[in-house]
Amino acid sequence: MRQAVLAHHAYGGYMEILLPLITLAGVQLLAVISPGQSFIVVSKLALSSGRRSALGAALGMGAGSVIWAMSAIAGLAFILEKAAWLYGLMKLAGGLYLLFLAFKLWKHAPERPDLSAGSGRYVTPRQAFTLGLVTQLANPKVVVFFGSIFFALLPASSAPWVYVASLVIVFCNETGWYGFVSMFFSTARTQLVYFRAKTWIDRIMAGALGVIGIGLAMDARETLAR
Template structure:
């Protein structure tokens, strides 16, 4: 029972981080509304696996490694920022392109795989996620935890990340939000592109300033 409180505290901290607006939320919303619920769920799955991967690395001491090796942290920031800028460019460029909501079976299959990979890459490209997990574990995980708690934490984090983005995907893939998006696709896409691009540029500029 003594291990239950730290586990619940970590779960609460991860949930707060997941529901905070950011590039992951924007991407899942846009994918669910613009493409399909299936694509949105694939993106949500990618987010969950990406979050669980960072949690596993944090448990293995990623925070200590990054603190010791400054260039690694700067490299992660630059790489993550560059990916977000690239993603923003792709969204902006396609803002005026009409969407076909009827996809053949093969295209839908490719869309699922690509949506999953984009979700995974978006989550993994954000070094702040790694730092957040490392900080959460460092602050809330006691030094002497039973071994079974580590087997519980990773599936729990996967469930929180995937569960939240699944809710987002299901909500925004319903008919009313989809119709509203199609009516305002250009501006919604450009706003989403601006948010993601600004976050990417901020990551790169932070890395440059901290050299």
């Protein structure tokens, strides 16, 4: 009986950690998929310089996201040490930011990203990696995302392996999605297939982000009320 109780508590403890990581993976993937500056860079490289260069940019963007994620984790540790009440406010900011992303994604769902201005100059995979890294480090959406979502989703005082796992998730989401973009968008025909379904894809993602954002905002309100 005692072993069953201990196993139940251990299972509950693992789920308390795994659920935030799963949610983080889903939310970050939805944010990555939403078309933006990085999407345009990889798509243009796929058309003008080929898949290898576009894959190089995807790796650079993954590296840039990990840098921002590490900065967010360092900020989380500092706030928990200096002013724990700010943790609740940052959770609320994360929920509201997801609602903002959902609104923007829904509003601009019918619009097509402008891929017509791509340069015909060949970019090597190494140059593309640097371009992807710089693009990600200079992207204000990425800065705000990691500055708020990590506070909202990761449990306070998590074990070090949780932060390592979150960095792996961020890198895999970023490079995995843009790696897919580099393969899929290497021809104009496959771009047309995506654009035909883009409105519905974006609005489904917007709805998912909105539901998660409302849940985070309500959870943050309960945290601040304690």
